[in-house]
Amino acid sequence: MTTDRENVAGHDEAKLNAIIDLYLKTGIQVHSPGYMGRQFSGPVPLAGVVDFISSVVSQPSSFYEAAQLPNVAEKIMADELNRFIGWPPGSFAMVTTSGGSLANLTALLAARNDRLPGFWSEGGAAYLDRLRPAIAVGDDVHYSVSRTAGVMGIGEAQLIRLPLDRRHRIDVDRVVPALEAAERRGLRVFCLVASAGTTSVGAFDPIGELAEITRERGIWLHVDGAHGASLLVSDKLRWKLEGVDQADSLAWDAHKMMFTPAPCTLLFYRDKDKSRSPFRQRASYVFDEEPDVYTALDSGGKTLECTKRPMIMPLWVSWAMYGRALFAEKIEYLCRLTKDVHHILLTEPDFETTHWPEANILCFRYRPGTLSDADAHRLQVAIRDRVKARGTFFISKVDLAGVAALRVVLMNHLITEEHFRMLLGEIRAVGQELLRGGRR
Numbered sequence: 193m194t195t196d197r198e199n200v201a202g203h204d205e206a207k208l209n210a211i212i213d214l215y216l217k218t219g220i221q222v223h224s225p226g227y228m229g230r231q232f233s234g235p236v237p238l239a240g241v242v243d244f245i246s247s248v249v250s251q252p253s254s255f256y257e258a259a260q261l262p263n264v265a266e267k268i269m270a271d272e273l274n275r276f277i278g279w280p281p282g283s284f285a286m287v288t289t290s291g292g293s294l295a296n297l298t299a300l301l302a303a304r305n306d307r308l309p310g311f312w313s314e315g316g317a318a319y320l321d322r323l324r325p326a327i328a329v330g331d332d333v334h335y336s337v338s339r340t341a342g343v344m345g346i347g348e349a350q351l352i353r354l355p356l357d358r359r360h361r362i363d364v365d366r367v368v369p370a371l372e373a374a375e376r377r378g379l380r381v382f383c384l385v386a387s388a389g390t391t392s393v394g395a396f397d398p399i400g401e402l403a404e405i406t407r408e409r410g411i412w413l414h415v416d417g418a419h420g421a422s423l424l425v426s427d428k429l430r431w432k433l434e435g436v437d438q439a440d441s442l443a444w445d446a447h448k449m450m451f452t453p454a455p456c457t458l459l460f461y462r463d464k465d466k467s468r469s470p471f472r473q474r475a476s477y478v479f480d481e482e483p484d485v486y487t488a489l490d491s492g493g494k495t496l497e498c499t500k501r502p503m504i505m506p507l508w509v510s511w512a513m514y515g516r517a518l519f520a521e522k523i524e525y526l527c528r529l530t531k532d533v534h535h536i537l538l539t540e541p542d543f544e545t546t547h548w549p550e551a552n553i554l555c556f557r558y559r560p561g562t563l564s565d566a567d568a569h570r571l572q573v574a575i576r577d578r579v580k581a582r583g584t585f586f587i588s589k590v591d592l593a594g595v596a597a598l599r600v601v602l603m604n605h606l607i608t609e610e611h612f613r614m615l616l617g618e619i620r621a622v623g624q625e626l627l628r629g630g631r632r
């Protein structure tokens with residue numbers, strides 16, 4: 193379908209239809225109840241319409257002059273969502289970033305600037321004769337954080353992996369000993385990353401208890417809530433992020449549990465002054481020496497991105513039109529459904545459960561009879577592949593304690609228990625086929 197003409201081609205409707213058809217039919221069908229495998233959601237339709245408008249009007253949103261409404265909407269949305277975080281109005285900051293990975297990098301840059309003065313201008317050399325800077329993370333932290341350690345020149349080897357408890361959360365009792373052991377090895381932990389909804393099983397680290405430890409030791413606490421921060425909008429589920437108001441920064445993906453077109457991430461800082469620290473470059477063509485009431489709305493001074501999508505618009509419009517209830521009800525339904533399907537699994541003797549679900553992520557294994565870990569691992573990977581290839585369901589897998597598990601993420605409110613039972617039926621059929629060595 194590449195163009196074969198040098199001149200501007202006339203409108204070829206059939207060709208355009210074929211391209212759009214191909215686009216719609218390939219990739220993951222996120223609006224199907226069979227989509228249970230990843231964390232990006234099928235957007236609320238209205239949000240999709242607003243995203244389309246964004247593409248047409250093309251208003252890059254780092255600067256107010258180009259994107260007046262998006263910059264104001266960012267302020268409104270920040271205030272709206274802060275109602276569930278709880279910082280004093282006017283004291284905090286929020287900036288949108290293109291995804292949770294970039295939000296983690298941005299927050300950790302701010303943390304490094306705040307806690308390691310001189311690193312930005314002098315580089316790591318400024319710390320050669322001191323304790324080596326390090327970052328503490330839960331053992332199950334998202335890979336973007338390890339990547340960030342490399343990108344920032346901290347070095348992946350300077351990640352202190354904190355052990356987890358039986359619920360896959362950072363084990364608070366073992367944090368202080370781990371920090372002290374790190375110090376004895378010549379490391380200085382300047383930042384601790386807690387996860388609010390781990391990628392693999394959706395576990396929530398105990399933020400409040402971790403905050404007590406980090407506050408005492410002058411450590412920046414970043415909460416990676418890419419997946420689970422959205423639970424804050426639910427009165428029933430907010431407690432899972434108890435203590436989030438004590439965090440220094442919080443990453444919150446709206447393209448996951450706020451059902452917004454990707455990417456749309458909100459990065460919050462408890463102290464608004466900290467949000468600008470890494471980004472004080474001079475650029476007279478865009479950063480005005482004398483800020484006025486309008487440039488004060490710019491977010492370009494808080495982000496790595498210069499041109500960026502006005503990603504807040506689909507979220508803000510859905511929020512403005514439907515209100516919080518739409519989001520809270522969907523999130524509560526999905527978390528409840530995940531608990532219910534976990535109960536179904538508990539009654540199926542040929543399935544093995546791996547954790548009690550905290551959110552809408554559930555991992556399990558098809559493990560009939562007495563399979564060794566190595567055989568069980570191979571079987572889950574083969575089941576995942578074959579289920580995906582059949583095309584009715586899309587599921588993922590994750591290794592837990594070295595053995596693969598099947599992983600479902602329930603992101604669509606059209607999914608019912610019945611769909612899950614159908615999935616189990618398919619997994620069982622495929623699993624039996626594989627165990628018999630049969631191929632289709």
Ligand SMILES: Cc1ncc(COP(=O)(O)O)c(C=O)c1O
Pocket residue numbers: 231290291292293294334336387389390391416417418419445455457
């Ligand atoms: C806990 C967590 N953090 C960060 C990310 C990365 O977010 P993004 O895919 O928006 O870059 C993910 C993605 O799944 C995640 O689950």
